[in-house]
Amino acid sequence: MMAEEKYTPQTWPADPEKQTLEGRNKFIGFWLFLGGETVLFASLFATYLALKNKGTHVTTNELFSLPLVFVMTMLLLTSSLTSVYAIYHMKNFHFKKMQFWFFITVLLGATFLALEIYEFYHYVHEFDFGFTSSAFSGAYYTLVGTHGAHVLFGLGWITALIIRNAKRGLSLYNAPKYYVASLYWHFIDVVWVFIFTVVYLLGKVG
Amino acid sequence: MENNSVHRTSVEYRRKKSAKEMRNQFLTFILMIFFTVISFVSVAYNDLFPSNFVAPFILLLAGIQVIFQLYYFMHASHKGHEMPMFFMYSGVFAAFLTILAFLTIVWW
Structure with missing residues (x-):
């Protein structure tokens, strides 16, 4: 199949992301990358757990506020669903609807990031809890900040796809690009599930 | 022409199939929201539950959510x-x- 060929909803293949060699390579290569990212985040989680509440003047219990984290969690979880919607429309060859749902995903992700920036600002100014304050604060900012950097990168990536392909329409050339970007976005949500559970909720329990 | 009609039925079949998948993904999403709310509630009211119950319980819920993400949202069940x-x-x-x-x- 030709990547640049023009398609109609009738001729658009099932699994458009895996129709070209480039698409199949992207698919397998991106999953390998996500396997590596799992190990990266595991090392940050391990460091955080080992240094949790070590050498600090504020503990997790005093620092974290559950309502803010709950709102952030809902935003990111919903953005995961909207990117599922986008891929659903990609499979049905509805380019405009796919672009729309990816745009909503970006909006939700940007709101999440804004709240995270507010959260960090709040910790630094209200609790004097900076990156170099303690072993604990360093581990905390490295873990949650690396996740935040992934959110920022994902926002830039999806925005670039939306703008670059706005006039191109959907093809077998750009379908794999959208598909792996949505995998990346889901992976960000997977990591956040562990962050809100291990860092914030367990920080309030024990 | 014949080829075209074959295509059309397969398109309808595929659309039905992906609409069905979409419904399952939405149900998965509802369950994930539900698990998240349970996790937050069990921590917010942790004086009601012993903490050596809450910790493994919310970790289990997180594990289930990740399985949902991987298999339904990231299509690993395909x-x-x-x-x-x-x-x-x-x-x-x-x-x-x-x-x-x-x-x-x-x-x-």
Whole structure:
């Protein structure tokens, strides 16, 4: 199949992301990358757990506020669903609807990031809890900040796809690009599930 | 022409199939929201539950949510995901060893 060929909803293949060699390579290569990212985040989680509440003047219990984290969690979880919607429309060859749902995903992700920036600002100014304050604060900012950097990168990536392909329409050339970007976005949500559970909720329990 | 009509039926069939998948994904989403709310509530009212129950309970809920994300949202339940899941489970294995080591045998 030709990547640049023009398609109609009738001729658009099932699994458009895996129709070209480039698409199949992207698919397998991106999953390998996500396997590596799992190990990266595991090392940050391990460091955080080992240094949790070590050498600090504020503990997790005093620092974290559950309502803010709950709102952030809902935003990111919903953005995961909207990117599922986008891929659903990609499979049905509805380019405009796919672009729309990816745009909503970006909006939700940007709101999440804004709240995270507010959260960090709040910790630094209200609790004097900076990156170099303690072993604990360093581990905390490295873990949650690396996740935040992934959110920022994902926002830039999806925005670039939306703008670059706005006039191109959907093809077998750009379908794999959208598909792996949505995998990346889901992976960000997977990591956040562990962050809100291990860092914030367990920080309030024990 | 014949080829075209074959295409059209397969398009309808595929659309029905992906609409059905979409409904399942939406149900998955509702369950994930539900698990998240349960996790937050069990921590917010943790004086009602013993803490050695709450911690493993919310970790279990997180594990279920991740399985949902991988298999339903990231389509790992579709065929052709054997290699991706081999990569992911290898990553999870390394993750498990790293966290276990940092929590048990590393001296701080």
